Amino acid sequence: MLAALDLTTLTVTLTLVTLSMTLLLALAAWHAGTEQGLRHWALGNCALMLGLLLNVNQQHLHHSLSVVLANGLMTLGLGVIWLGVRAFKGRSQPQWGPICAAAVIMLLLWFFRFQVDRLDIRYAVSSVTLGGLCLMCARELLIRAAQPLRTAYWFSGSIALLYGFCLVARPLAVLFGWQSDLPVLDSPLQNLTLLGAMLAQIGMASGFILMTHYRTAEALHRLSERDALTNTLNRRSLQEQAHVLLNLMAQRGQPVTLIMVDADHFKRINDEFGHQTGDAVLCHLVARIGQHLRSDDLLGRFGGEEFTLILPGLDTERAAQVAERIRQGLCSNPWESESKPVWLSVSLGVACSEHHGYDFNTLLSAADAALYRAKALGRNRVELAPAPGADLEDQMALRLLSQFRHNLDV
Ligand SMILES: Nc1nc2c(ncn2[C@@H]2O[C@H](COP(=O)(O)OP(=O)(O)OP(=O)(O)O)[C@@H](O)[C@H]2O)c(=O)[nH]1
Structure with missing residues (x-):
């Protein structure tokens, strides 16, 4: 059934889904006031969407764009999303982290494409990097927190964990022979990855909005029961x-x-x-x-x-x-x-x-x-x-x- 799916339809749908989720996050960020994280998520999603668009057009674009730059943008996007999760939790945000990660990935992919042409290594490098970043987001989110925020954290965290795990497992599937060949475009594994990306995109964006909603509801509740000057009960x-x-x-x-x-x-x-x-x-x-x-x-x-x-x-x-x-x-x-x-x-x-x-x-x-x-x-x-x-x-x-x-x- 997966093999029967049409790559162009999948790509167009994924792009539209990512675009609407990015818009949703950007609109939520617009009115978020001091709430941290939403801007990062909207920005990260933009980079992710551009990277995906370039990546699925490998047949039409030069590989410096569709492989090297595409993976760099996707790494940067997920890295910025990871920064957003940390910002939301009020933790430090090492801005250089995602930029450095993207630069290293681009360098590696350029080497294994234009110096030594090794599709298997490129495939492993990009899968492990993107999967690893999803797992890092999951690690930040799957923590003990007071309700109702915990529900929202765990919702986004579980999706990040699942998708990160699937991405990291992709090269292993090839290594252990569960997938007969490296996934070329239109292969069942590639189609499955795109479908998974679509679900992860919808799930994580909704999870982030849920997190912000619960945080705002909590703040409003606190304001309604506390005295603004002394923070004692009103x-x-x-x-x-x-x-x-x-x-x-x-x-x-x-x-x-x-x-x-x-x-x-x-x-x-x-x-x-x-x-x-x-x-x-x-x-x-x-x-x-x-x-x-x-x-x-x-x-x-x-x-x-x-x-x-x-x-x-x-x-x-x-x-x-x-x-x-x-x-x-x-x-x-x-x-x-x-x-x-x-x-x-x-x-x-x-x-x-x-x-x-x-x-x-x-x-x-x-x-x-x-x-x-x-x-x-x-x-x-x-x-x-x-x-x-x-x-x-x-x-x-x-x-x-x-x-x-x-x-x-x-
Ligand atoms: N700075 C400040 N002053 C306040 C606040 N709420 C009330 N006050 C002041 O507290 C003062 C209370 O004055 P009074 O009710 O005459 O009481 P008092 O001067 O403490 O005299 P006694 O209670 O009889 O000892 C008023 O001058 C109010 O303006 C506040 O939130 N901030």
Whole structure:
């Protein structure tokens, strides 16, 4: 059946397939923004397509073009695609690698065509080089990665592995006699190679676009749940994740503590040092808080200079110790700005599920009330949320005192 396939039809189809995949990659690269790799893949595919076109026209073109230059272009194309895979993964890209590989291949093919005419060696050299480059792409892609990117990596990687293996096996097939003669144009093996190239072309280009799509989806998801300045959870995703965590802790019957952290007199920092320094101080504040958190604790930005922490498994006493360490850590070391050190202190309100249950909003209001009290009592301190039923008048008085001090800015 393979022998019955017509070479011209195969060539035209392969060229059209490669052309449309190149266009697809180029269009995707056009809008890829900072996403690395797509441009390499589009460019590599162009070189690959030109090389293929020259190579299948051996009967009409001089061999310096259809053999030497064609294989050089195909090597360069696959090499650039390999660079694209590395760029996508954020790895170094040795630009000279593909150029040198292409130059060496062209030199070898020129020698074994015009100095010593050895078709078997030319065949082995080009098959092993192109196959080897596909295997190098596969090696970069078939790695452990977080889902969903792993699916896309493995999709492209498996195709590269399969096609690379087939290319490397081509000269072996001749060597071990599975293929009676060296493949001349129109031989079944040559037709099979062209069909394989077509499938590899469609598969790898789709795989690369899938990789970019998953990467973009991941970035969008991250953006939708993180605060752009501090990279902490934003209010909405903090609430969502807190609900899940609180339900889990309630089922297990373990305590959870919610802490509200608010920077003291932050307006003064902005006024004295400017907003940019204010932003840097907020990032410093988050980094400092992060030093005291475990991997399953949640940290979110609730408002301007107000952050919320949720500490699963900690009762009031242990959570108060964490809060105190955060307070001390911040007020004992200034943030070094370019001009002079910026001293920062925080007030913290602590509310635990032991007294306030597992409802997020109830915990939040209890911690907020405690934070108010910390502010009213002079700032730079940790206050525990009073148990429900504590003196309401007392709380009202504190709220008024806090508002009074805030208005006086003391
Ligand atoms: N630089 C910077 N400032 C912010 C940001 N978000 C809020 N702020 C500022 O934080 C300040 C908060 O001021 P206030 O609510 O009066 O609180 P405060 O000055 O910290 O006083 P107390 O909380 O009472 O100690 C305001 O000046 C806001 O402009 C931000 O993302 N970056």
